[in-house]
Amino acid sequence: MQQFQFYSAASLGDALGFLAEKGDRTRVLAGGTDLVPALREELFRPGFVLNVLEIAELNGVREEGRVLRIGSTTTHAQLAESDLLKKFCPSLAQAAGLIGGPLIRNRGTIGGNLANASPAADLAPPLLSLDAEAVLLSRRGTRVVPLRDFFLGPGKTVLQPDELLTEITIPRPRGTGVFLKLGRRQAMTLSVVSVAVSLELEKGRCQEARIALGSVAPTPVRCPGAEAMLRDREMDWELIAQSAREAMAASRPVDDQRAKAWYRLQAGTVLVRRALARAAGLPPGDGS
Ligand SMILES: Cc1cc2nc3c(=O)[nH]c(=O)nc-3n(C[C@H](O)[C@H](O)[C@H](O)COP(=O)(O)OP(=O)(O)OC[C@H]3O[C@@H](n4cnc5c(N)ncnc54)[C@H](O)[C@@H]3O)c2cc1C
Incomplete structure (x- = not known):
């Protein structure tokens, strides 16, 4: 493990004061599940590590x-x-x-x-x-x-x-939401694709829809085209399938050690369809 100075902030003011002085040479430490492996592998070489877990108000x-x-x-x-x-x-x-x-x-x-x-x-x-x-x-x-x-x-x-x-x-949301994740196994796995949807429905009609994807672009993304297709429409399998295909237009998947880009596109389409159907309360069936 590399050398750095460790400082545990006692309050928010203490942490902000530390960062104001030394922020350009500091890495903030919370749970450490990403940072500690990165420090071990020397991906970063900070002069200081600032622990913020003792700050109760956070x-x-x-x-x-x-x-x-x-x-x-x-x-x-x-x-x-x-x-x-x-x-x-x-x-x-x-x-x-x-x-x-x-x-x-x-x-x-x-x-x-x-x-x-x-x-x-x-x-x-x-x-x-x-x-x-x-x-x-x-x-x-x-x-x-x-x-x-x-x-x-x-x-x-x-x-x-x-x-x-x-x-x-x-x-505070008015509707309901669903999250689905596909990994290479059931647990302890990073997502190959992940999908979250938020839906506001009135008598089966979509008032508001928000769809977001993970692991299919350099950053997590929203899917404005697919969301617009759903607004003010009756939620049925055909509309959901169209919207799921459109959602992937927001993606820019790459091949990596977890999956190929084409697989992410196909799996993402299925996951969006399932998440929308579940949020809309459609029974699992042919369309799922
Ligand atoms: C075995 C294993 C399995 C995992 N599985 C998953 C998984 O299934 N899904 C998933 O999403 N992630 C997974 N992770 C990744 C990881 O657990 C998460 O990203 C975790 O939420 C990071 O939080 P942390 O508190 O540990 O962050 P840290 O490691 O403490 O910090 C991570 C980064 O955020 C910065 N940071 C932290 N807090 C702040 C703050 N308040 N202000 C500014 N900067 C800050 C740090 O400086 C650092 O750069 C896994 C990790 C491991 C080791």
């Missing part, structure tokens, strides 16, 4: 007015077990419950999952489909960035060296 899920606020150090296990999320954001709770295994879910955090900016980050599609925003704090002030503008590419976000991701906010 942890937890709460409701404030019509907004759900999730602290950046909230773990996947906490998300999966949150009654608020199970009720209002089931796709996010489902995604968190499918990450890694129990040990990873107890350590890994929502902030780390997003700031690491892997195209395969499982929390990104549900949060994109929920119109989530990232709250970034620094000594200079607060920035609220829609999650769809947060990712710049693999491993790259809009976070500046002196900024800390403190919270994710979600306008």
Whole structure:
């Protein structure tokens, strides 16, 4: 393991002060499930590692007015077990419950999952489909960035060296949501494709649809064309199949060690179809 100075921030002000002074030479540490392997492999050579897990106000899920606020150090296990999320954001709770295994879910955090900016980050599609925003704090002030503008590419976000991701906010959804993930095995696996949908329905008619994909482009993506096809339409198998094909137009899959691009396209189409049908309450049948 390489040499660096470790500092554990006691408060938010303490962490922001540290980053204001030394942010350009610092890596923030939350659960460490991405950062520690990267430090071992010397992918980064920071002078300082700043632990933020001791900052109590960064942890937890709460409701404030019509907004759900999730602290950046909230773990996947906490998300999966949150009654608020199970009720209002089931796709996010489902995604968190499918990450890694129990040990990873107890350590890994929502902030780390997003700031690491892997195209395969499982929390990104549900949060994109929920119109989530990232709250970034620094000594200079607060920035609220829609999650769809947060990712710049693999491993790259809009976070500046002196900024800390403190919270994710979600306008309380009116409809329902579904998350589906395909990996190379059932558990402890990164996604080959992941899909999240949020649907608002009235008497079987779609009022609002939001669809997001993971692992099929340099960043997680929304599917505006497919969403527009569904709005103000009766949800049936034919429309769902059309929308699922259109959704993949937002993708730019590549071949990698987990899957070929053509397979991601085909599997993604099936997953979007299944997620939409499940969210619309259509019984599994020929169309699934
Ligand atoms: C065995 C294994 C299985 C896994 N399975 C999955 C899986 O199925 N799905 C999946 O999506 N991921 C998976 N992961 C990846 C990982 O667990 C997640 O991405 C995790 O959520 C990262 O969170 P963390 O708290 O551990 O982040 P850390 O490792 O502490 O940090 C990750 C990055 O984010 C930065 N960072 C962290 N917090 C902040 C903050 N508040 N502000 C600014 N920057 C910050 C760090 O500087 C670092 O660059 C797996 C990892 C392992 C080792």
